Amino acid sequence: MENTENARTLNFIEEIVEEDLRNGKNDGRIQTRFPPEPNGYIHIGHAKAICLDFGIARNYNGKCNLRFDDTNPVTEDVEYVDAIKEDIQWLGFQWAGEARYASDYFDQLFEWALLLVRKGKAYVDECSAEEISAHRGVPTQAGKESAYRNRPVEENLDLFMRMKNGEFPDGSKVLRAKIDMTSPNMHMRDPVLYRIKHAHHHRTGDKWCVYPMYDWAHGQSDYIEGITHSLCTLEFEVHRPLYDWCLDQIADGDYRPRQIEFARLNLNYTIMSKRKMLQLVNEGYVSSWDDPRMPTICGLRRRGYTPESILNFVETVGIAKRENIIEFTLLEHLVREDLNKKALRVMVVSNPVKVVLENYPEGQVEMMEAENNPEDESVGTRKIPFSRELFIERDDFLEDPPKKFFRLSPGNEVRLKNGYIIKCTGVDKDEQTGEIRQINCTYDPTTRSGLEGANRKVKATIHWVSANHALDVEVRLYERLFMVPDPDDVEEGKDWKSNLNPDSLKVIVAKAEPGLANAKPGEKYQFQRTGYFCVDTDSKPGKIIFNRTVTLKDDWAKILKQ
RNA sequence: UGCCCUGUAGUGUAAUUGGCAACACGUCUGUCUCUGGAUCAGAAGACUCUAGGUUCGAUUCCUAGCGGGGCAACCA
Numbered sequence: 001m002e003n004t005e006n007a008r009t010l011n012f013i014e015e016i017v018e019e020d021l022r023n024g025k026n027d028g029r030i031q032t033r034f035p036p037e038p039n040g041y042i043h044i045g046h047a048k049a050i051c052l053d054f055g056i057a058r059n060y061n062g063k064c065n066l067r068f069d070d071t072n073p074v075t076e077d078v079e080y081v082d083a084i085k086e087d088i089q090w091l092g093f094q095w096a097g098e099a100r101y102a103s104d105y106f107d108q109l110f111e112w113a114l115l116l117v118r119k120g121k122a123y124v125d126e127c128s129a130e131e132i133s134a135h136r137g138v139p140t141q142a143g144k145e146s147a148y149r150n151r152p153v154e155e156n157l158d159l160f161m162r163m164k165n166g167e168f169p170d171g172s173k174v175l176r177a178k179i180d181m182t183s184p185n186m187h188m189r190d191p192v193l194y195r196i197k198h199a200h201h202h203r204t205g206d207k208w209c210v211y212p213m214y215d216w217a218h219g220q221s222d223y224i225e226g227i228t229h230s231l232c233t234l235e236f237e238v239h240r241p242l243y244d245w246c247l248d249q250i251a252d253g254d255y256r257p258r259q260i261e262f263a264r265l266n267l268n269y270t271i272m273s274k275r276k277m278l279q280l281v282n283e284g285y286v287s288s289w290d291d292p293r294m295p296t297i298c299g300l301r302r303r304g305y306t307p308e309s310i311l312n313f314v315e316t317v318g319i320a321k322r323e324n325i326i327e328f329t330l331l332e333h334l335v336r337e338d339l340n341k342k343a344l345r346v347m348v349v350s351n352p353v354k355v356v357l358e359n360y361p362e363g364q365v366e367m368m369e370a371e372n373n374p375e376d377e378s379v380g381t382r383k384i385p386f387s388r389e390l391f392i393e394r395d396d397f398l399e400d401p402p403k404k405f406f407r408l409s410p411g412n413e414v415r416l417k418n419g420y421i422i423k424c425t426g427v428d429k430d431e432q433t434g435e436i437r438q439i440n441c442t443y444d445p446t447t448r449s450g451l452e453g454a455n456r457k458v459k460a461t462i463h464w465v466s467a468n469h470a471l472d473v474e475v476r477l478y479e480r481l482f483m484v485p486d487p488d489d490v491e492e493g494k495d496w497k498s499n500l501n502p503d504s505l506k507v508i509v510a511k512a513e514p515g516l517a518n519a520k521p522g523e524k525y526q527f528q529r530t531g532y533f534c535v536d537t538d539s540k541p542g543k544i545i546f547n548r549t550v551t552l553k554d555d556w557a558k559i560l561k562q
Numbered sequence: 563u564g565c566c567c568u569g570u571a572g573u574g575u576a577a578u579u580g581g582c583a584a585c586a587c588g589u590c591u592g593u594c595u596c597u598g599g600a601u602c603a604g605a606a607g608a609c610u611c612u613a614g615g616u617u618c619g620a621u622u623c624c625u626a627g628c629g630g631g632g633c634a635a636c637c638a
Contacts, residue, residue: 009577009578011575036638039637039638071637129636133635133636136634139564141634142564170636171636185566185633186634189634194636196636197636211636213636215638234567235632235638236638241566263567263568263631316574323567323568323630324575325573327587330588336600337600340600404598417597418596460597461597528599529598530597530599553600554598559598
């Protein structure tokens, strides 16, 4: 019974893998790879691919390589290489051996291209990009062959070598595969294999001035690395015939890597395009790639998301081939679930109003004991100072409360978490504005937490901090970055940025229990009754900064809406 | 007027390969509680895109439609 509980059904890729294993394909070897292009930071969508690629390897006793797909030097940079490595490791994965680079294979790739030319399967085209594009035709109509398509092998060889030697300017020539200009698959209409770029490459420097295209580099790199299952997203589906064609040109034995496509991850209320993320950073809509509002891995990390929550998310979302848009609430649920087990509970008042306990001795301070996490006894307890003057949340008091309001109101009792039961006797208001300046209460000395008298039933428990002991902390309250589920859904003339939420960040100063003065960057807390918070990397001793990861579920807020 | 992929509760993923459509999130009730958190119990919600066909029986197989997505970078 318990076994079936754990036996998750296989996704379609695992089915293929197990089938291959049963058939003894590739001698039972499982080899995958995660192939990011180092032209941006990786995001939660990449996390899906990472979990798949590394997960398959892990579960089937295989290996997963990390391979940077760095065939386009003009958009790529080492800055991204380091960040990508860090993010993968933070998620809990480790690639086999050293990180690899498509650029490691440039010599081999070039040799194979030469082989293609000699076989009469590739030619140097001197048409302009525009002409090539025009000749390619449209999906519903066949293309036209280039005038250079049938030149002699020797001439192609000579020209290609001279391309490599830097004799021609950028864009003047390309090497194209000779396949079929009438193919219904556009990618088979003599795809470009090499282009001239006199560009500095972040690894190979100025060695090359011809660079392979994705289609020539990717499958061949897979082949070199002995990849068995080359997993990628749906948009590469139409490339697969070309992927296979390229491999067939250079492979001799039975072994071939197999490309399998799955649907990428989409999340509502967010964008998943590196281009758009870059724009948000460059135009100052967010502070950086690791801004806690970004769906990047580093952004989520800074926001307070745990690797476990992201892994669970990817697992829950599943792998299939149909387009999907996942609800953000699922991600939030999973981070709450994880943080509920791990986060230490503390009391922080974000919108304070003063409470004075009229019958509590002036100058007296009691140290109250508080559980650090009711879900985990092993993390123990701590002491919090209690005194005559306290801060509570302004929202926890209502002078004229509706029926279902259980918190503090005149004549009503409420429990102070880890403290006493108090009763409101009245309020002091600003004569001009009517704003409540101070709430007056009496406390019942017999109801201290842990004492017999504390067992009395009280409708609500609220959190508090001692006014004289409170620590001022900066709290960054984050909301979703976009106001609408689909940020790309805009009316004529507007662009996706018009859907940005102007209130996605609100910074406040809150009153925290004094022990938080020692909070360290990265630590995660639950502000009781409020939400989960993570100490920001900008935080320093003397200036503690918290990022709100996610709010707690709030039934009262729901009642208010009704 | 082409090719490829894909249609199962609001969302996502299943259905042991042809046997009463399940799970998670979300929604709604209620229970419990020194967090209106967590927990626990329960409910609603799906003509499985449509129409034919094969079959005792179809989400599953076949045919034809329809809807959604992708493909026309010297990007990946």
